Amino acid sequence: MNALFAADPLFNGDGLWGSIFVVVLLKVVIAFVVLLVSVMLYIWGMRKWIADMQNRTGPANAGPFGILQTLADGIKLFFKEQSIPSSADKPIFRLAPYLSILPAFLMFCVIPVGGKINVLGHETYLQVVDLPIGAMFILGCSGIAVYGVMLAGWSSGSKYPLLGSVRASAQMLSYEAAFGLGILSVLMRAGTMSTREIVNQQSWTNTDGILQNLSNFYVVPAALGFVIFIIAAIAETNHPPFDFVEAEQELVGGFVTEYSGIRFAIFFLAEFMNIITMSAVAVTLFLGGPNGPMFMPARFGQSGWVNGTVVPILWFVGKVLLLTFGTVWLRASVPRLRYDQLMAFGWKWLIELAVLWVLVTAGILVLGDRGWNPAAAGVLSFGIAGAAYGLLYLCMPKSGETVEEFR
Amino acid sequence: MEAIVFFIFSGLVLSGALGVVLFRHPVYSALSLVAAMISVAVLFLQQDADLVAIVQIVVYASAITVLFLFVIMLLGVDKREERDTSFKSARIVAVLLGILMLVGLGTIAGRELSAGTAPQTHPLTAPATDGVAPADEGNVEALAKVLFTDYIWAVEAVSVMLVIAVVGSVVLARRSRSGVARSSGEALA
Numbered sequence: 108m109n110a111l112f113a114a115d116p117l118f119n120g121d122g123l124w125g126s127i128f129v130v131v132l133l134k135v136v137i138a139f140v141v142l143l144v145s146v147m148l149y150i151w152g153m154r155k156w157i158a159d160m161q162n163r164t165g166p167a168n169a170g171p172f173g174i175l176q177t178l179a180d181g182i183k184l185f186f187k188e189q190s191i192p193s194s195a196d197k198p199i200f201r202l203a204p205y206l207s208i209l210p211a212f213l214m215f216c217v218i219p220v221g222g223k224i225n226v227l228g229h230e231t232y233l234q235v236v237d238l239p240i241g242a243m244f245i246l247g248c249s250g251i252a253v254y255g256v257m258l259a260g261w262s263s264g265s266k267y268p269l270l271g272s273v274r275a276s277a278q279m280l281s282y283e284a285a286f287g288l289g290i291l292s293v294l295m296r297a298g299t300m301s302t303r304e305i306v307n308q309q310s311w312t313n314t315d316g317i318l319q320n321l322s323n324f325y326v327v328p329a330a331l332g333f334v335i336f337i338i339a340a341i342a343e344t345n346h347p348p349f350d351f352v353e354a355e356q357e358l359v360g361g362f363v364t365e366y367s368g369i370r371f372a373i374f375f376l377a378e379f380m381n382i383i384t385m386s387a388v389a390v391t392l393f394l395g396g397p398n399g400p401m402f403m404p405a406r407f408g409q410s411g412w413v414n415g416t417v418v419p420i421l422w423f424v425g426k427v428l429l430l431t432f433g434t435v436w437l438r439a440s441v442p443r444l445r446y447d448q449l450m451a452f453g454w455k456w457l458i459e460l461a462v463l464w465v466l467v468t469a470g471i472l473v474l475g476d477r478g479w480n481p482a483a484a485g486v487l488s489f490g491i492a493g494a495a496y497g498l499l500y501l502c503m504p505k506s507g508e509t510v511e512e513f514r
Numbered sequence: 515m516e517a518i519v520f521f522i523f524s525g526l527v528l529s530g531a532l533g534v535v536l537f538r539h540p541v542y543s544a545l546s547l548v549a550a551m552i553s554v555a556v557l558f559l560q561q562d563a564d565l566v567a568i569v570q571i572v573v574y575a576s577a578i579t580v581l582f583l584f585v586i587m588l589l590g591v592d593k594r595e596e597r598d599t600s601f602k603s604a605r606i607v608a609v610l611l612g613i614l615m616l617v618g619l620g621t622i623a624g625r626e627l628s629a630g631t632a633p634q635t636h637p638l639t640a641p642a643t644d645g646v647a648p649a650d651e652g653n654v655e656a657l658a659k660v661l662f663t664d665y666i667w668a669v670e671a672v673s674v675m676l677v678i679a680v681v682g683s684v685v686l687a688r689r690s691r692s693g694v695a696r697s698s699g700e701a702l703a
Contacts, residue, residue, distance in 0.1 A: 196541075199545075239564055239653065240564045240567075240568045240654060243565070243568040243569070244568060246568075246572050247568055247572045247575075250572055250577060251571070251576050253580050254583075257583060258545075258583075261541065261583075272587070273584070276584050280577065280584070283577070
């Protein structure tokens with residue numbers, strides 16, 4: 108099992124016991140607490156931002172600028188009575204909230220937040236664990252995340268939650284493919300699945316120009332992959348405009364209809380934690396993670412405390428903040444789609460586009476190895492793949508056209 | 515340490531597998547299957563088979579079992595199922611297949627036990643012929659190299675088989691009554 112953790116210098120020495128165990132425990136606890144606090148701040152920020160966009164004040168009374176509003180809501184929900192419907196499947200009804208929060212946190216474990224630090228005499232990465240299969244681990248967590256929503260709706264034992272959870276599982280499964288292909292377009296360029304390695308390949312060097320450095324970030328060479336990833340991630344996290352799971356006008360409250368008190372709060376914690384984690388994943392894969400220009404003067408030293416530890420964390424947090432602000436903006440401005448539109452878009456456009464992009468990326472990379480100009484390789488790959496898609500399109504029946512029975 | 519992990523998780527695998535068979539409720543059976551799958555993934559991790567472990571989780575523990583649950587919910591067969599005894603012949607076949615499986619596993623286990631500490635000839639752990647030790651590269655790279663060079667025909671054959679299965683199921687499922695192609699969204703909504 109040691110090969111799994113070998114990437115982190117923390118585990119180079121002797122075993123897992125003693126102070127190393129303490130360091131691991133500290134990292135896990137700190138990551139969890141930071142994530143919880145950031146969810147609290149995200150909810151507050153979301154309410155404030157949306158209020159600003161709608162010309163309202165938003166939460167203003169609890170603490171300065173209403174910053175403690177989420178805490179107050181949390182305390183209220185914690186002490187509320189929890190009801191369980193008599194027709195519910197009780198063990199699974201109790202289990203479901205925890206199943207939905209677990210993957211949201213686990214996914215964050217492979218995200219590199221900064222460089223290396225020294226704790227208790229051990230050198231370690233600012234990241235809970237750097238798995239050689241990090242990117243696949245993200246995919247696995249987003250797959251496991253379906254269970255919470257699905258079982259919550261089913262175990263409630265009433266109609267609307269069940270409809271909500273059936274929708275959710277269909278939606279999350281459908282967009283899982285495009286999500287994975289979006290990640291794949293980065294993995295093909297990176298040649299590794301370790302998130303730390305992917306981030307290192309997008310490193311920023313102050314000697315190069317800004318444009319040169321920016322094109323190191325995979326968002327430039329894998330631009331279409333980034334768009335596909337973002338759309339699929341929004342659908343995976345059930346965020347507006349894809350929040351069919353809890354479409355109030357159609358499904359009462361969706362899968363959370365029968366939940367109350369702290370269990371309800373845990374579902375929402377998981378939902379917002381998922382948004383933050385997905386933003387962090389997008390930052391890691393496409394936007395260079397903690398990489399960015401060093402604004403501190405050189406006399407601090409490139410690997411000094413400020414430039415080596417604080418600035419990367421600030422870059423990471425800043426980029427995540429940018430993306431989470433994007434999700435809030437989306438929530439405030441885009442209306443919910445129709446369910447069949449979501450399915451048609453996912454299956455008929457997004458997955459095809461993602462496969463096309465993966466093929467084109469493969470073409471560019473292979474031809475690049477042969478010494479081709481990337482632009483020419485891109486045009487050629489796009490041409491061939493586009494022609495293949497055109498042929499496929501010609502073969503397919505148009506909408507409304509009758510097809511012969513297969514017999 | 516390794517022995518502790520092995521015994522805990524093989525116990526979980528076995529209890530999960532027993533749960534699949536013994537629970538009367540299909541949803542509980544599916545959840546036991548998830549538990550068994552994830553425990554198997556941990557056992558894979560212990561054998562340094564990272565990629566196999568994570569594929570086990572992505573494919574089996576999430577995608578396939580979610581589809582099981584989806585069908586169970588969609589078809590509403592989530593009631594306590596009365597045991598259908600009309601398939602007597604199927605039971606006999608199942609018992610025969612189970613015995614065959616047991617004999618096969620027993621043979622493999624017996625051979626491994628009698629071989630003792632025989633040298634490993636597994637492609638991932640054996641020293642490579644071109645002088646580069648596989649330990650230099652990660653498990654994922656080694657597996658990819660083996661799969662896409664030595665076993666490329668097997669991989670391609672499996673992928674063709676999967677595509678045929680998908681196309682076949684679409685052909686069977688799309689046999690609509692009016693002859694008009696329905697959109698997939700309409701069918702799922």
